[in-house]
Amino acid sequence: MLIKRPGRIKPSEITPRQTYIGRRQFMREAAAGAIAATSPLLLSAPAAAGTKLEGVVKGPFGTDETLTPLEDITSYNNFYEFGTGKSDPAKYAGDFKTEPWTIKVLGECGQPGTYDLADFIKPHALEDRVYRLRCVEAWSMVVPWVGIPLAPVLERFQPTSKAKYVAFRTLFDPRQMPGQRRPILDWPYVEGLRIDEAMHPLAIFAVGLYGEVLPNQNGAPLRLVVPWKYGFKSIKSIVAITFTETEPPTTWNQATPGEYGFYSNVNPEVDHPRWSQRKERRIGDLLKRPTLMFNGYAEEVASLYAGMDLRKLY
Amino acid sequence: MNQTDLTVRVVKPLLFVLALVPLALLVWDAFHDGLGANPVETIQRATGDWSLRFLLLTLAVTPLRRWTGWRAAIRVRRMLGLYAFFYACLHFATYVGLDQFFSLRDILDDIVKRPYITVGFTAFVLLIPLALTSTHAMVRRLGGKRWQRLHRLVYFAAGGGVLHFLWLVKADLREPLIYLAVLAILMALRLPLGRGRRKSHSPAAPRSDSNISTEAVRSGP
Numbered sequence: 001m002l003i004k005r006p007g008r009i010k011p012s013e014i015t016p017r018q019t020y021i022g023r024r025q026f027m028r029e030a031a032a033g034a035i036a037a038t039s040p041l042l043l044s045a046p047a048a049a050g051t052k053l054e055g056v057v058k059g060p061f062g063t064d065e066t067l068t069p070l071e072d073i074t075s076y077n078n079f080y081e082f083g084t085g086k087s088d089p090a091k092y093a094g095d096f097k098t099e100p101w102t103i104k105v106l107g108e109c110g111q112p113g114t115y116d117l118a119d120f121i122k123p124h125a126l127e128d129r130v131y132r133l134r135c136v137e138a139w140s141m142v143v144p145w146v147g148i149p150l151a152p153v154l155e156r157f158q159p160t161s162k163a164k165y166v167a168f169r170t171l172f173d174p175r176q177m178p179g180q181r182r183p184i185l186d187w188p189y190v191e192g193l194r195i196d197e198a199m200h201p202l203a204i205f206a207v208g209l210y211g212e213v214l215p216n217q218n219g220a221p222l223r224l225v226v227p228w229k230y231g232f233k234s235i236k237s238i239v240a241i242t243f244t245e246t247e248p249p250t251t252w253n254q255a256t257p258g259e260y261g262f263y264s265n266v267n268p269e270v271d272h273p274r275w276s277q278r279k280e281r282r283i284g285d286l287l288k289r290p291t292l293m294f295n296g297y298a299e300e301v302a303s304l305y306a307g308m309d310l311r312k313l314y
Numbered sequence: 315m316n317q318t319d320l321t322v323r324v325v326k327p328l329l330f331v332l333a334l335v336p337l338a339l340l341v342w343d344a345f346h347d348g349l350g351a352n353p354v355e356t357i358q359r360a361t362g363d364w365s366l367r368f369l370l371l372t373l374a375v376t377p378l379r380r381w382t383g384w385r386a387a388i389r390v391r392r393m394l395g396l397y398a399f400f401y402a403c404l405h406f407a408t409y410v411g412l413d414q415f416f417s418l419r420d421i422l423d424d425i426v427k428r429p430y431i432t433v434g435f436t437a438f439v440l441l442i443p444l445a446l447t448s449t450h451a452m453v454r455r456l457g458g459k460r461w462q463r464l465h466r467l468v469y470f471a472a473g474g475g476v477l478h479f480l481w482l483v484k485a486d487l488r489e490p491l492i493y494l495a496v497l498a499i500l501m502a503l504r505l506p507l508g509r510g511r512r513k514s515h516s517p518a519a520p521r522s523d524s525n526i527s528t529e530a531v532r533s534g535p
Contacts, residue, residue, distance in 0.1 A: 076351030084486040087350065137484075139352060184486045255485055274428055274482065276420070283351050287415055 049215040053208045056146050059127030061202060061300070067130065068141035070210050072283050077217045078135065079236055080184055081170065081177035088179070089217035096176055098221035098237075107167075107243035110158030117221055121207060123156065124148040128211070129204055131227035133234075134266045134295045138288075140280045145225055146208030151199040159195065159243045167192040167248035168224060169240040185251050191235035192248035192262065193226065194304075202227055202300055205238075228294040228301045230264045261314040265305070266295035270314050321386035329390055333397045336364045337404070354412045361405035366475045368398035370496050373472055377503035392448050395468070399445040402438050430481035437474030440467045472497055 079089035082096075101117040126146050134140045154166065172188035174180040180187045197203065206225045207214055214220040219236025226233050232252050242248070252260035259273050268278045268291040279288040294301050305313075315323070340360055343349045349356040375391040378384055414420045424431045444465055446452070453461050476497050479490040 072351035080485070086352070086355075139355075182486075182488075271427075274430060276423065276428075279420075281352065281354065286354070286412070 049213050049220060051213045053126055053146050053211055053213060056126045056128055056208070056211060059129045059149075061297075062130050063132065063142065065130075065132070065142045066284070067144055068283050073141060073143055073209060074215045074217055076283065078137075078231065079179075079217055079219065081179045081187075081189065081237070082217065083179050084184060092178055093216035096216040096220070096237075098216065101221050101239075103222065103238060104240040105157050105242075106240060108160045108163040108245060109243045110160065111156065120153070120222070121148060121205075124152060126208065127204075129206075129225070131202075131225060132295050133225075133227065133231055134280060134291065136230040136232055136260070136264070136272060136277075138275060138277065138280045138291075139283055140291075140295075141283050143225075144210050145204065145206040146211060146214075147204035147206035147225060149201055150203040150205060150224075151201065153205060154198060154241075154243075157241075157243070162245045163243035164195055165192055165244045165246065165248055166195060166198045167240075167242040167244055168235045168238050169242075170235055171237045171239045185255055189235060189251045190248065191224065191233055191250050192244075193233075194247075195243075196304055197226070197301075200301060200304065202297060228265060228297040230260075230266055232260070233264050263305075263310070263313050265301075265310065265314075266291060267293060267310055267314065269293075270311055317384065318386040318389065321384075321389045326390050326393065330393060333368070333394075336360060336401070354408065358405065358408045358413060361401050361408055362479070365398050365401035365405050366472075366479065366493055368394055368401060369468070369472045369475055370493065370500065372398055373468065373497070373500045377500055381503065396445060396448060399441045402441055406435075406438050430478050433474045433481065434478030437471045437478060440471040440474065444468060444471070469501070 075090045076086045077089040078086070079093070082089040082092040099117075103115050103117060103120050105112050105115060126148060129145045129147055131143055131145060132140060133143050159166075168191045170189040171177070172180060174187075193203070204225050206219070206223050207221060209215060209218055214223065219234075222238045223236040224234045224238065233250075247262055250260075250262055252264075253262055266277075271277050277291055280291045281288045292298070340349075340357060343356075344353070372391055372394040375387050375394065378387050410416060410421060414424070425435050426432070444467060447456060447461060447464060456464065476490065476493045479493060480487065483490055
């Protein structure tokens, strides 16, 4: 399939957007880093959900769309580790322990190891990132995440030239995660990105929501957010990150390969075998709206998939 | 009060009111911000669940009569069946109006392309003639035997309803499998083995084509 890109090439596009966005982002990050370095209160300790996060700077890629209310974002979740009902995560994730929390970094990289969550995040400035979230079930939200861009974090671990993909793994703890007591999916939940996708400035690790510590039902304490892909790619409660040379397995793809591909980019032209992906219901709206290619981030990410047949590599 | 009186005067009115409770709860929630983040989905889910539940309850009447001796249960079967149809109508109306917002193109697309919608829609369509011929007058007009044959469609509607549920679930099949198990049990209780036992134990009146009556219809599907 051809990727539909809007209009003719404008002069401003002669400088690749990623380059100038990258420059701007570098400046912002440098500034944010300076603030972070001088602010001793920042990220002193992980805190409980709902605690205000300090020192959050405004990040790029904003949208002026109406934000989905916190109440909806925290009560309507797909987090099968806590049950398959939409309200199960809010009901059963309350006592979930997110502290202490360590993240293992493994595979093709120069700095593998086990990192404490605070150390994992500390070198980076927290940013506000307001993103659209499009679930594969044809509903969507607008979520004001607080997070850190993936690229600088991953670069810290010095991925080698063999690191073509990054794999992520969710905690496996059936005592705390009742959904894992039944083989609904092949636990633990695993996800993955191609390294260039992972390094894209849109991809973030989220640690907060609405300026506060991420609620457990939303994937605390650390989750991925890749807004141009269906929600299930944005893996929650991450405990391991592995750089790999080959495409890593992903949970939903393993469960139903014909329905969920490795890429799972939001694509209104490629239906889920059982339902249309052309429209979506924005939570809070009655009428459905058309779904946009790459969830409206085509300008930013379409080049990642140039020459790929997105009908086959869904 | 004999069994029939009890059924007609107490059980039936009670069931009539109880059967409206799921709808009343939906309406209450709708006015009290209780339908959650995705109200359309909540309504769709509830009306679908209750349609299927009433369909299975309807199919439970015959085994119930056969195995418990509550013969008068037949007096509530039509009402249960009509409630199944009532909730199916609400379910379908929610889909057409609130989910697809009357977009004929999307609806037809769904019915043709999505197996779970194809089978769900078929199950709904199968219920229509059953609802239309549910009156005493229609039973008389059709004659018991033909009426009975027509109303065997309910088995296909129930099977279609369960399949509709089974095919729409993403990963956790437990709930639709419970419905499937209940349907399987209700069907198993109708096996000839059961019928043979009943014949040998109860002095059933000989039935012939000339003997068609509403009563004959009552022991139908």
